[in-house]
Each structure stands twice: as C-alpha cells, then as structure tokens.
Amino acid sequence: MAHNHHHSHSHTDLKGKNLIISILLNILITVSQVIGGLVSGSLALLSDALHNxxxxLSLIVSYIATVLSKKKASTNKTFxxxxxxxxxxxxxxxxxxxVAIILIKxxxxxxxEPMEIESNLVIWLSILGIAANGFSVLLLKKDAGRNMNMKSAYLHLMTDMMASVAVLIGGLLMKFYQMYWVDATLTLAIALYLIYMGYDLLKESTRVLMLFTPNTIQVQHIVETISKIDSIKNVHHVHIWQLNEDEIHLEAHIDFLQDIKLSEFDLILxxxxxxxxxxxxxxHVNIQPEFGKCDVKQIIVQD
Structure with a gap:
C-alpha cells in the first residue's frame, strides 16, 4: 500500500505562556469571587466563580494538551x-x-427563595472579572481561530467575560433599583448561553474523535475526481478522516485498467x-493499488 503526504501543515506555536498567564488570572478571579459571593450573598457572583x-481546569487541560501535542511519535505511539x-x-x-446545568439548578x-444581596461588592468583583478575562481573551484570540483546543479555552474565557458583564449590570440594577430577581435571571441567561456555545464545539470535537468525514468534504466528489485520471478503473473502499487541526487523511483502494509498473503507479499517486x-x-494520502482483484467494489465498506 503506497502512502505519501504533503508537508504543508504548519505546527503553530500555541502560546503556552499565554495559557499560563490566563490560568493564574482565573485563579485570582475565582478566589476573589468565591469570597465576594459568600460575603454578599450573590448567586450570580458564586455562579460566575464556579464558571471561572x-x-x-479547562485552561490547565488545554495547556497539558498543547505540551503533549508537541511530543514526537514512537513505536508504540505512531501518531x-x-x-x-x-x-x-x-x-x-x-x-x-x-457547568451550565448546575447554574440552571x-x-x-x-x-x-430570593434574598437581598450586597451589590457594591458584586459590582467591584465583576469589574475585576471583566478586566482579567478580557485580557486573557486577547491573549488567546489569535490561536483560537486556527486551533480547536485553543478555541475551547477561548470560549470558556469569552463566555466568562460576558458573564461578568451580566453580573455587573445586575449589580447596578440591584444597587439603584433593588431588582434582586435580576441575580437569578442573569444566572439563568449565562447558563443558557454556555449551552449554546458549548454544543457546537462538543459536536465538532466529537466528529473528529469518531473519525467522521469532515463536513467540508464530499466523498463522491473525491471519487469522481480521482476516477478521471487515465488508467484508473475504479475507486472504492474509501476512508476519510481528520486526525487533528492540521491533518486530513484519505485511504482508498484503486483498480487499474492495466497491470502497470510500480514507477507508473508512483506518477499517478x-x-x-x-x-x-x-x-x-x-x-495525507494512502492508496492500495489493485488489478483484477476480486473484492468489494463499493465506495464505502465497513471494515
């Protein structure tokens, strides 16, 4: 089975240093908001602390994954x-x-059971959350656009910054208008937004882990493209999957009209x-050449 691939994927520097800075900032925010939430009685602040x-945890997971992804392959870890x-x-x-389900509860x-809340503390701590998370969002924004792992960390921080903005608005409404129900309302809104943001990323990462064909690729179009090449009779037993952010693999069996030489096959490959x-x-392309072989000729074959 012949195999080859383009060395076109860039191994992006994922800014591990920026992740560490973001981790430290979020530890500071979490501790501050837990203390502030307990003192003020603000559920929105405690829920924001839980999200922080x-x-x-998510940033630590992302950092570990970034470090691991740079490790070289070995005989028992070929990828x-x-x-x-x-x-x-x-x-x-x-x-x-x-986290969103916990917040809804x-x-x-x-x-x-509504309760009165110390709004001044809520306001100042939400401002701290906005500043720290906003800075972290800026640190990760560049890599988030080209890497699923960094996007997941970025989404955590982005939604938390927005949650802090919501808590700030709630704190101001409670301070000047005694609208204490806003605290629970904003908590619910934050939770629903987390579900909305998390679902797409969960679905996308699941597709990759399950070795599904990327949404941007139509298998039939690939088969038709390869079949147009002279001397190719049939393309079958096709597998297409995404290994990570940079690599999409194609594996297929190809029937040839003639019993060609290996050197000719290399040119066709x-x-x-x-x-x-x-x-x-x-x-990454992995082709098994065949001539007159009796096997299943369907495009998709369950191995």
Missing part, C-alpha cells in the same frame, strides 16, 4: 499525541454544558495527491 473555576488537543476540546466543551432555587490536496485540502 471550570475555566482554570504521537496529535489528538491530545482534540480530546482537550471535547472535555472543555463538555464541562461548559455541565441554582438559578431556579434562587427564584424560589503524485497526481492524486496534488488533486486532492488543492481541491479538498487532504494532505
């Missing part, structure tokens, strides 16, 4: 740790949803690689 704590960041993205997306309980890379972004 989940941020700390190395390239999927570590996808696992981190999945875990972080799942925690967003779990707490918000409902506070609706049933080069042509296939160029076609699928430039048209579909596939940078």
């Amino acid at each position: 704590f989940s941020d700390v 190395g740790y390239k999927r570590a960041e996808i696992i981190a993205a999945f875990v972080n997306a799942a925690t967003l949803i779990v 707490e918000a409902i309980e506070r609706f049933i 080069d042509q296939i690689e160029e076609e699928v890379f430039h048209k579909f972004g596939i940078n």
Whole structure:
C-alpha cells in the first residue's frame, strides 16, 4: 500500500505562556469571587466563580494538551499525541454544558427563595472579572481561530467575560433599583448561553474523535475526481478522516485498467495527491493499488 503526504501543515506555536498567564488570572478571579459571593450573598457572583473555576481546569487541560501535542511519535505511539488537543476540546466543551446545568439548578432555587444581596461588592468583583478575562481573551484570540483546543479555552474565557458583564449590570440594577430577581435571571441567561456555545464545539470535537468525514468534504466528489485520471478503473473502499487541526487523511483502494509498473503507479499517486490536496485540502494520502482483484467494489465498506 503506497502512502505519501504533503508537508504543508504548519505546527503553530500555541502560546503556552499565554495559557499560563490566563490560568493564574482565573485563579485570582475565582478566589476573589468565591469570597465576594459568600460575603454578599450573590448567586450570580458564586455562579460566575464556579464558571471561572471550570475555566482554570479547562485552561490547565488545554495547556497539558498543547505540551503533549508537541511530543514526537514512537513505536508504540505512531501518531504521537496529535489528538491530545482534540480530546482537550471535547472535555472543555463538555464541562461548559455541565457547568451550565448546575447554574440552571441554582438559578431556579434562587427564584424560589430570593434574598437581598450586597451589590457594591458584586459590582467591584465583576469589574475585576471583566478586566482579567478580557485580557486573557486577547491573549488567546489569535490561536483560537486556527486551533480547536485553543478555541475551547477561548470560549470558556469569552463566555466568562460576558458573564461578568451580566453580573455587573445586575449589580447596578440591584444597587439603584433593588431588582434582586435580576441575580437569578442573569444566572439563568449565562447558563443558557454556555449551552449554546458549548454544543457546537462538543459536536465538532466529537466528529473528529469518531473519525467522521469532515463536513467540508464530499466523498463522491473525491471519487469522481480521482476516477478521471487515465488508467484508473475504479475507486472504492474509501476512508476519510481528520486526525487533528492540521491533518486530513484519505485511504482508498484503486483498480487499474492495466497491470502497470510500480514507477507508473508512483506518477499517478503524485497526481492524486496534488488533486486532492488543492481541491479538498487532504494532505495525507494512502492508496492500495489493485488489478483484477476480486473484492468489494463499493465506495464505502465497513471494515
């Protein structure tokens, strides 16, 4: 089985230093908000602290995954740790949803039993959360656009910054208008937003972990493209999957019209690689050549 690939994927510097800074800032916010929430009685502040704590854990997971992803492959880990960041993205997306469910439960309980809240402390601590999370968001924004792991960490921080803005608005309304029900309402709104943001990332990372074909690729189009090459009779037994952010793999069996030489096959393989890379972004190609072999000729075959 012939195998080749384009060395076109860049190994992006994922700014581990920025992750560490963000971790330290979120530890500071979490401790401050837990103390402030207990003193003031603000559920929104305590829920924001819980979310910040989940941020700390998610950032630690992201940092570990970033470090692991740079480790080299070995005889018992032939892909190395390239999927570590996808696992981190999945875990972080799942925690967003779990935290959201906890917040919904707490918000409902506070609706049933409302209580007066020390709004001044809520206001100042929410400002601290906005500043620290806002700075962390800026640190991770560049890498979030090109890496699923960093996107998961970025989403945790972005949603937490927005939560702090909501808590600030709630604190001001409670201070000047005694609208204490706003605390539980904002908690509920934050939770629903977390579910909304976490679901897409959870679905995306699950697709990669399950080796599903990327949404941007149509298998039939690839088969048709390869089949147009002279001397190719049939393309079947196709597998396409995304290993990580940088690598999309194609594996297929190809029937040839004639019993060609190995050197001729190499030229055809080069042509296939160029076609699928430039048209579909596939940078790892693994082809099994066949001539007159009696096997299943379906495009998709369950191994």
